[in-house]
Amino acid sequence: MNSFIRKGKVDLSKYLPEYLVKDSIFSAMLKAESQGHELQRADMEKLLEQFFVETATDALENWETFLGIDVNKNLRNEDRRNRILAKIKGTQTVTINFMTRLVNTYIADGKAEVADLPKDYAIKIYYHGGQVTDYGKLHHAIKTYIPAHIGYKLSTITRVKRQLHCSARIREHNVIKIKTRTDASTSVQPGTLHVKMKIIHSYSQIKIRGGIN
Incomplete structure (x- = not known):
């Protein structure tokens, strides 16, 4: 050129x-x-x-302003060019990679993932909670570039690294099952009753009769 x-x-x-x-x-x-x-x-x-999007640097802001795109100088020039080209060429150029980069411009840790759901005519965006810098601009950016017949859903994910330490005490044992007869009965046989007694106290009863004069 x-x-x-x-x-x-x-x-x-x-x-x-x-x-x-x-x-x-x-x-x-x-x-x-x-x-x-x-x-x-x-x-x-x-x-x-500067007259060509693929090589423009200082003029990227002019391209963005002309096309009605939010100016974000914190983005890489490559990502800014992709947004401009997508706007010029229409939604036919939008890909999962492009949408991933676009979404991550509004995600603080830049680790959002975009999953394609062709059967549902939709995409699903996974991101860590609390990382969205501006929900309004995020929705606006997605609606600007995503095809009209494609829906989208935001889904918060939480990924943590944890170490689980377990300890156990192993004991060996045997289980013995003893079956009892269901026809058991109780009977008392006649026998001799032995009684043992001991006198612990003895006393005599005396009756006294009298009168008052």
């Missing part, structure tokens, strides 16, 4: 006879002129790059 601008560093001495370079004054002049031309070449190349 910018093939008409030279890529190599400018050196004017290549276009002049060699004997001129041997002169110290002329050589110094050529060096100064070459540096000036090199600065102009670099500026022209950088300016030309």
Whole structure:
């Protein structure tokens, strides 16, 4: 796209006879002129790059403003270019990878995952709780790029690393089952009753009769 601008560093001495370079004054002049031309070449190349989304850097904000996209300079230039291209070309260019990068621009830890659910005509977005920086902008961004016939669902996940330490005391034992007869009966056989007695106290009863005069 910018093939008409030279890529190599400018050196004017290549276009002049060699004997001129041997002169110290002329050589110094050529060096100064070459540096000036090199600065102009670099500026022209950088300016030309701004006219194409794939190479734009400083002009990305102009592209975003023109297309009505939120300007977020904290994003990588690559992600900003992808958002611009998706807006220009329409939803046909939206992929799971693109949606993942888009969603993660509003996720603090950048670890959100997007799952494709083709049977349900939807995508499901998994993210750690408390990591969404702006729910409003997140929903707006998703609705901007996702195809109209595709739905989406946000799902909070929690992933933790835990170590579980267990201890146990093993004991060996045998279980013995004893079956009893269900027709058991109780009977008392006649016998002799032995009684043992001991007198622990003896007394006599005396009756006294009297009167009062």
